Amino acid sequence: MSKDPIENLRQLIRCPSVTPAEGGALTALSAQLSPLGFHVERMVAEDEDTPDIENLYARLGSEGPHLMFAGHTDVVPVGDEEAWSHPPFAADIAGGEMYGRGAVDMKGGVACFTAAVARYIEKHGAPKGSISFLITGDEEGPAVNGTIKLLQWAHEKGERWDACLVGEPTNPDELGDMIKIGRRGSVSGTVTVFGVQGHVAYPHLADNPVRTALAMAGALMDPPFDHGTDDFQPSNLEVTSLDTGNRATNVIPAKVSFAFNIRFNDAWTAESVMAEIVRRLDAQTIGSHRGGRGPARYEIVWAERPSHVFLTRDDRLLASLASAIRDKTGKEPKLSTTGGTSDARFIKDYCPVVEFGLVGQTMHMVDERVPIADLEALTRIYLAFIERWFADAAA
Template structure:
């Protein structure tokens, strides 16, 4: 079977139940597609104490520069209640012009289309005068510890160097051709614990209710805007995502209370300067709480999540222009250049080469009945193929 058919490629990949951390046969399937095209394929297992081992794949076609990387993941989120699906989540069935299955959009569809685009490029033009590599992880939907970050380090240590990267995540909100991601906001998470003195609710003077401190501390983080945004990024935004007192008794003042938060931040900040601002706000609120007049400053501690995601913006005009031009040529749409949305593995790749993201329409990702239009698979394959030609032509001239 030719790898130039994105629908067949995707059906084969979806039928591999590769729910994180299981490989599920997906990397073996991808290897079987790439080897006949001339790729040298390596499978790397990454480990970390206390976490499951993750199998990853690196494949390269060519030995010279310029070198273009395509990055993505074959792992998928759980399907949830499989009886709620119109078609079984790993059957890859087609219905009314749509292909159903977990990972159809996020992001086996992007991988299937890029493989098809490379296969067609080789059939029509021979291999490019340079190199193409696939960097594919099985740990993007999980903790992302044993995936792309370690795979990049392994490849770089053996001498791999890249000139640019395209990540095939679903980036389009409504229609294929809407949006290219040229950067991502940073992300910092933390948990605040406020300490009080347990006591009877009828005798509050003998206790110290931590909830009275928690509320102004949480408000201090959400109230005043952190910034107004930049030309490339929206305003930074903090959300309190959980409040927990853990107190089953309504007549007992608890000894402690806590809340968790996450902030998505723009390039006004670094993770370090943002942490300092959050602590400044907490300290100020702890000493001036209107809910506990006459009391000493509130006692709290903050524990930061171990792995903040750093903000980045790609400024490589050649890469962006090659992809934007390909999208416009195939679809007639001029894609918006965006930094919205959550984090992706591009946050690791940006330390090695310029990176952009473009893939399918993301409306059904992670949902029951995740699906993709067959027409979009063909269109994305054409966009990727046009991008390949444009990027290598530009890179060889520069």
């Protein structure tokens, strides 16, 4: 039955696997993969101040070349369940679409790749090489106990991969629109500016840190960090919050904090973009405050583990996937580095990685849903990709 993506997805959606709950989703996937000959292992990762996460690694074959499919079965919360036209974990089909949380992001991709592998085995027998599934339950959460630790665990056990396909929803409008071949980097931080608390009627006795904070925030957002590169859109920094912790309208606050995130392209490294941010902040510490007390004081706390920019240039991987898409859809997929981060940022340290999955228009929304026709079409694309990738490897 695992060669049917509709049934595969129905089983997965009916598992309420909202991060960090496994919800039965990995158990359902294990039941789909084991009859195909996969050796399935469940690995639990843990860390301080984060929930334990159950992950899955399954491999078919013991030799190279080794193709990995990566993804996640955890999903975001459903929000207002009463606003759904169909229960979010019922996997109802209506109007040619299957409704449910995770239908697009990304249980649908997992269901289709499982079906594609089942059809490959039925058509060709076991691959002359290996296929593995690396599936986390922590992609929609803090991503601390998921893919990054599952990769380390598998690598320490001797696993090596030649290429990876991540099944995230990459297509903006129609199946076949876009392959993600890289991602911008991401750095976040919080800046706290210190002043002197006082009465608003006696500002000469105080020092309002909001003045400096606003100047700093403005300097981070303008001028632009760059105007884009050949492969990436421009880097962009956004201030996402500003807070004094002060609720009294007649009190000048003692300090103010603001948070920011920058998505940066390959004109920068995480280290160089952090240095540029500090340079811009330092330039605003003199002259943007008042009180005659010398340079404004501030501190910056960086979020842990910045995401590094990457670009995949593996010709065999890209050609195998692009030709499969052209053959099954008639479309020429755009090679893109747009969007946010994904777990591909961890995988790129182990092997070349690209992303291709369903249309992402309803992901994370009320009434998340996927056309039944797209499930079948994506399964056929994945099957053609597996066939081409192993054939090219043997050539």
